[in-house]
Amino acid sequence: MADSWVNSAERIGSDLHLDLTGPGSRRAVLIRALREAVRDGRLAPGTRLPPYRSLAADLGLARNTVADAYAELVAEGWLIARQGSGTRVAPRAEPVRSPRVPEKAAARPAPSAHNLRQGQPDAASFPRSAWLAAARRALNAAPNEAFGPGDPRGRTELRHALAEYLTRARGVRTTPDRIVVCSGFAHALRLLFGGRVLRGPLAVESYGLAFHRHLLAAASVRTVPLALDECGARTDELRSLKGVRTALITPAHQFPTGGPLHPERRVTAVDWARACGGLILEDDYDGEFRYDREPVGAVQGLDPERVVYLGSVSKSLSPALRLGWLVLPDHLVDPVLAAKGEREAWASATDQLTLADFIASGHYDRHIRRMRQRYRARRDRLVATLAARAPHIALTGVAAGLHAVLHLPPGTERSAVEAAARRSIALDGLADFRHPAATMPAPDGLVVGYATPPDHGYEAALEALCRILPPAG
Known part of the structure; x- marks a missing residue:
């Protein structure tokens, strides 16, 4: 008897593959196949099976054969049959068998009790109702x-909505035909460098995500670190970097040390790009989440032909949406499209x-305002707790964003x-974000995200954080 697929319109769920091979009568083979489907999880507890007449027609079996198989599995406890609700898979009789993990495979770490990692928005605050209405x-x-x-x-539709929003809210100068949609910041880097639109070496800030450096290294791009201080990246050093004609910066909120790029250094970066025929890649990290300062517009607004503006909704809405964008100089639009x-x-x-x-209807603006208030309250609780419990620990980078840097002895x-x-x-x-070739001093610190813990667990997370901090003096 050959393998068969159950494809009954009356069955709740998707097609189901049943292996109807092997020794024994048709009834015995069907019973064995259904047992195996329940055992390995293809038929989950509570799943309604098709009426035996439908299954018999699907599999080319006699009705009595299927009816007898159902009856046998009910008697064994694999299935339950109730008047009016049909035949369903019973509560799990034995655990689903997991695929065997090779001995050398690393086990996944258990979820942490308190998640204070940076870069993660509050998943519970995703605007489900408004998003669903926008989708409809x-x-x-x-x-x-x-x-x-x-x-x-x-x-x-999205490129027009983005052009209007970015111009209004971030000071970007663009038109829809200069915007290319991508799946996020990492995808944008892959298009620009993996697609050979741009080549290295690339100047980057001395602190940033190692993941991005690894992604660039995989594209054979050498990264050269720029020093940082309280005014942001030392863009005045760009002129001394031999062979560098492209620089990646986070001017709205330096990641992860915090703080906007000083206005003079923004101008210095653009002047450098003009002088050498180079480009600035502007990662608008946390540009929308500011608490104690005036809005900082995009560097791209100073010279749209010398700045590539990169953005996404991974922090403002959810990384699960996988939506981002590149706002490009005119001469890069076609090369990026060719790479894509x-x-x-x-x-x-x-x-x-x-x-x-969602953007055109105003829901995005309302969501940003709501989340700005929510994250500010989270930030304030972190600041107040540390002031009371660990006043010797200084915090920086708290005027914007979703994380703070705690400076340690x-x-x-x-x-x-x-x-x-x-x-x-x-x-x-903090050391996890340091460029391996950076020469600037390496202070000790912790990068603490305050957006992710649930409300009911936030106080406990802050309490646990205070317990691991080094004492004063």
Whole structure:
């Protein structure tokens, strides 16, 4: 008897593959196949099976054969049959068998009791109702061609909405035809460097995400660190970096040390790019979440032909949406599209349409304002707790963003990180973000995110954090 697929319209769920091979009668083979489907989880507890007449027709078996198989599995406890609700899979009789893990495979770490890692928004605050309403409106209004092969530039509705929003809220100077939609900041870097639109070496800030450095290294791009101080990146050093014609900076809120780039240094960066025919890559990290300062506009507004503006909704909405954008100088639009390919292979057209409506309807602005208040309250609780419990620990980078840097006494960072791990606290040491070739002083510190813990667990997370901090003096 050959393998078969159950494809009954009356069955709740997707198609189900049943292996109807092996020795024995048809009834015995079917019983064995259904047992195996329950055992390995393909038929989950509570799943309703098709009526035996439908399953018999699907599998080419006699009705009595299937009815007898159901009856046998009910008697054995694999299935339950109730009047009016049909035949369903019983509560799990034995655990689902997990695939065997190779001995050399590393086990996944257990979830931490307190998640204080940077870069993660409050997932519980995703605006589900407003997003669903936007999706309904967008899908009802979408033209038929929106459901065909995607345009690598991105949906025109989203590019128009982004052009209006970025101009209004971030001071970006652009038009929809200079915007290319991507799946996030990392994808933007892959398009620019993996696609050979730009080449290294690339100047980067002395502190940043190691993931981005590894991504660039995989594209054979050498990164050269720029020193940082209280005014941000030392853009005056760009002129002394031989062979460097492209620089990646986070001017709105330096990651992870915090603080905006000083106005004079913004101008210095643009003047350098003009003088050498180079480019500034502007990562608008946390540009929308500011608490104690006036809005800081995008550097791109100073010279749209010398700055590539990169943004996403990974912090403002959710990284699960996988939506970002590049605002490009005119001469880079076609090369980036060539690197991306003839069809959209990354960003969902329906999510793009939904985001376009979400922005155009004003829901995005309202969400940003609501989250700004929420994150500010979280930040204030962190500041107040440390002032009361650990006044010797200085905080920086708290005027904006979703994290703070806690400055520790020299030589105590590693022990604090290890203590956090023992207490199941997920956080990062400042050294984890330092460029390996950086020559500037390396202060000890912790990078603490305050957006992720649930409200009911935030006080406990702050209490646990205070317990792992080194004492005064």
